[in-house]
Amino acid sequence: MKNRKAKNWFLMLLILSLFLLMACILAVCTGSAGIPVQKIPDILINGEGTVEHSILFSIRLPRLLLALSIGGALSLAGVLLQGMFRNPLVEPYTLGISGGASLGVCLNIIFKWYITLGVIAYPLSGFLGALLVIAIVYSISIKKGDLKTNNMLLIGVMISFVSSSVVMLLMAVSHSEDLHSIIFWIMGSLDEPNMILVRISIIVSIAGLILSYFFCLDLNALALGEEEAIHLGIQTERTKRFLFIIASILTGMSVSVAGIIMFVGLIVPHFMRMTAGPDHRILLISSFISGAAFLTVCDVISRTIVAPLELPVGVITGIIGGVIFIYVLSRKQVSL
Amino acid sequence: MTEAILEIDHLSCGYGTKTIIHDVSLKVVAGEIIGIIGSNGSGKTTLLKSITNIVRPEKGKILFQGRTIPSIPRNELARKMAVVGQTVEPAMMTVQEYILLGRLPYFKRYQFMETKKDILLAERYMALTDTDKVKDQLMSQISGGERQLASIARALVQEPTLLLLDEPTSHLDITHQAQILGLIQRLNQELGLTVLMVVHDLNLAGEYSNRLVLLNKKNGHIYQIGTPEEVLTEKSIQDVYGTPVVIEKNPRSGKPCIFLATQNTI
Numbered sequence: 001m002k003n004r005k006a007k008n009w010f011l012m013l014l015i016l017s018l019f020l021l022m023a024c025i026l027a028v029c030t031g032s033a034g035i036p037v038q039k040i041p042d043i044l045i046n047g048e049g050t051v052e053h054s055i056l057f058s059i060r061l062p063r064l065l066l067a068l069s070i071g072g073a074l075s076l077a078g079v080l081l082q083g084m085f086r087n088p089l090v091e092p093y094t095l096g097i098s099g100g101a102s103l104g105v106c107l108n109i110i111f112k113w114y115i116t117l118g119v120i121a122y123p124l125s126g127f128l129g130a131l132l133v134i135a136i137v138y139s140i141s142i143k144k145g146d147l148k149t150n151n152m153l154l155i156g157v158m159i160s161f162v163s164s165s166v167v168m169l170l171m172a173v174s175h176s177e178d179l180h181s182i183i184f185w186i187m188g189s190l191d192e193p194n195m196i197l198v199r200i201s202i203i204v205s206i207a208g209l210i211l212s213y214f215f216c217l218d219l220n221a222l223a224l225g226e227e228e229a230i231h232l233g234i235q236t237e238r239t240k241r242f243l244f245i246i247a248s249i250l251t252g253m254s255v256s257v258a259g260i261i262m263f264v265g266l267i268v269p270h271f272m273r274m275t276a277g278p279d280h281r282i283l284l285i286s287s288f289i290s291g292a293a294f295l296t297v298c299d300v301i302s303r304t305i306v307a308p309l310e311l312p313v314g315v316i317t318g319i320i321g322g323v324i325f326i327y328v329l330s331r332k333q334v335s336l
Numbered sequence: 337m338t339e340a341i342l343e344i345d346h347l348s349c350g351y352g353t354k355t356i357i358h359d360v361s362l363k364v365v366a367g368e369i370i371g372i373i374g375s376n377g378s379g380k381t382t383l384l385k386s387i388t389n390i391v392r393p394e395k396g397k398i399l400f401q402g403r404t405i406p407s408i409p410r411n412e413l414a415r416k417m418a419v420v421g422q423t424v425e426p427a428m429m430t431v432q433e434y435i436l437l438g439r440l441p442y443f444k445r446y447q448f449m450e451t452k453k454d455i456l457l458a459e460r461y462m463a464l465t466d467t468d469k470v471k472d473q474l475m476s477q478i479s480g481g482e483r484q485l486a487s488i489a490r491a492l493v494q495e496p497t498l499l500l501l502d503e504p505t506s507h508l509d510i511t512h513q514a515q516i517l518g519l520i521q522r523l524n525q526e527l528g529l530t531v532l533m534v535v536h537d538l539n540l541a542g543e544y545s546n547r548l549v550l551l552n553k554k555n556g557h558i559y560q561i562g563t564p565e566e567v568l569t570e571k572s573i574q575d576v577y578g579t580p581v582v583i584e585k586n587p588r589s590g591k592p593c594i595f596l597a598t599q600n601t602i
């Protein structure tokens with residue numbers, strides 16, 4: 001049984017890794033200036049100084065790395081939160097983190113903090129907004145040392161509504177150029193990434209995967225309910241706290257770097273639960289890989305479908321992800 | 337008398353401001369099967385939950401093998417004490433995966449996969465509980481009774497010294513009731529497993545328990561502790577449940593058998 005399970009998991013990871021590799025090649029080769037696959041090794045070795053080399057290293061690779069890390073981080077956050085709350089409708093943005101980040105960025109745009117702080121003002125204000133929401137949700141939900149997950153969910157949803165309303169209020173009273181910046185940021189984009197931010201997002205998402213993997217068995221036990229997990233020796237309070245912090249940081253980082261990219265954290269974990277099974281030992285890694293690949297493919301579509309114009313990647317993730325998900329669900333007759 | 341494995345000392349507990357159990361004391365000796373009986377709302381489940389530290393005591397304390405429950409690390413407690421709850425979550429995992437979760441307390445730090453011993457134990461208890469036939473089915477796709485059996489197998493895989501059961505046969509047919517309680521009795525006799533079980537069916541409680549604890553809803557106290565013959569009397573049932581009954585002896589086991597004293601039988 002153990003061998004069969006390990007074999008299945010290995011096969012699953014192999015298929016997903018191949019899918020990821022194909023997505024990466026597609027992302028590197030596709031764009032307004034097409035680069036043939038067979039030319040890539042030559043560009044990498046002898047191409048310094050050429051236009052293709054600079055397109056590859058200055059535009060496509062940073063964007064690819066950002067798509068991989070953000071896609072992986074959002075899917076991972078989705079798996080962690082769905083597992084922790086035992087609720088398939090929870091996604092990284094449910095807890096109001098995106099609302100907080102949007103509010104932070106809105107304030108940055110309206111009060112023009114970016115003039116003094118530079119480009120970093122966008123992710124910084126977004127992250128501070130997300131952190132503020134995390135702190136509020138956490139401190140209200142914790143009672144006598146116990147993290148009440150139902151309270152947390154309700155408070156998160158409420159804070160999300162409040163912050164969305166404040167964002168709409170700010171949009172209503174802002175100038176048209178500020179309004180355009182806010183809308184563009186809210187729709188999410190992987191365009192023109194700063195290399196420091198790309199590095200940060202790679203480190204945060206991989207660290208998130210490694211740290212959360214230590215809780216994969218706890219998540220399996222939590223699927224039976226908190227009481228039963230306690231009977232199996234799980235430190236449920238400690239686990240919930242750690243998972244909440246990991247998922248929040250992953251989401252906060254993603255939102256502040258790339259804006260609000262919807263559906264990745266909801267659809268990918270569902271899809272992987274249907275194909276790889278509910279065991280978090282495989283679910284965490286497989287969701288991370290497929291989330292990375294999914295966002296990369298969506299990003300390629302977003303920048304090529306109406307080229308030379310570019311669509312917000314969040315629009316593509318929503319349409320493609322939603323349609324595929326509904327199709328798979330209706331074909332397999334799978335219950336959530 | 338052998339030393340007590342579990343000692344409940346003047347325990348009072350409940351939920352929020354409502355105290356359910358008042359000043360309850362009980363000593364469970366290793367190797368005993370104790371049945372907890374009482375009417376609905378008398379605190380049977382609350383008593384089990386306080387033993388597993390889900391419900392914290394308001395007064396009094398509970399000692400397990402001489403140590404207070406909160407002082408025992410959760411992992412260690414799960415290796416010594418297993419619980420079968422009233423309801424079992426219809427989780428999206430196979431029966432075998434569910435039963436193997438019972439080995440989690442034995443996982444070492446940074447161990448992610450089950451050992452050969454874990455799998456052999458799971459197979460053994462799946463065979464004993466008749467769940468091997470549905471081992472590849474999802475927990476959400478099997479019947480409530482089968483889920484209950486899987487839950488018992490999961491608890492046994494924990495290799496506990498003390499097994500706490502909250503109405504273990506509530507969803508089972510008569511064959512499986514006898515099979516599960518017979519299995520528990522056999523494990524008790526062969527391995528010395530101590531069992532504390534909440535049972536609604538007074539006949540089953542009397543048949544399979546060495547001692548019975550009758551809880552009284554009216555004051556939250558224990559009405560009586562003793563052998564089934566001592567506890568299951570017409571007077572005690574009338575006092576606690578408010579229902580007239582007739583008690584006879586089971587012709588095979590000699591244990592008390594309870595019949596409702598309806599108009600036809602009076």
